Amino acid sequence: MQDFKLTTYEEFLKVLLANGYSFQTLQDFIQNPEAKTVILRHDVDRLPGNALVIAGIEEEVGGRPS
Numbered sequence: 001m002q003d004f005k006l007t008t009y010e011e012f013l014k015v016l017l018a019n020g021y022s023f024q025t026l027q028d029f030i031q032n033p034e035a036k037t038v039i040l041r042h043d044v045d046r047l048p049g050n051a052l053v054i055a056g057i058e059e060e061v062g063g064r065p066s
Contacts, residue, residue, distance in 0.1 A: 006057060010060075013062075014061055020036050021036045022036065023038050023040065023058075023065045024037050024065050025065045038063075040063070
């Protein structure tokens, strides 16, 4: 069973950042890839209301492309 809780997602982002990963959009990555890059993709079909919550978490922890 996989754990898709929002708190788990937040911790996942924090671990990535703590280990030197950065976040880029796909377009930015193609044009100027960074060494340790994460490109996030979100499937929000079943729970579209969570999209804003997820975006807020990403903004709070710094896990959104700049």
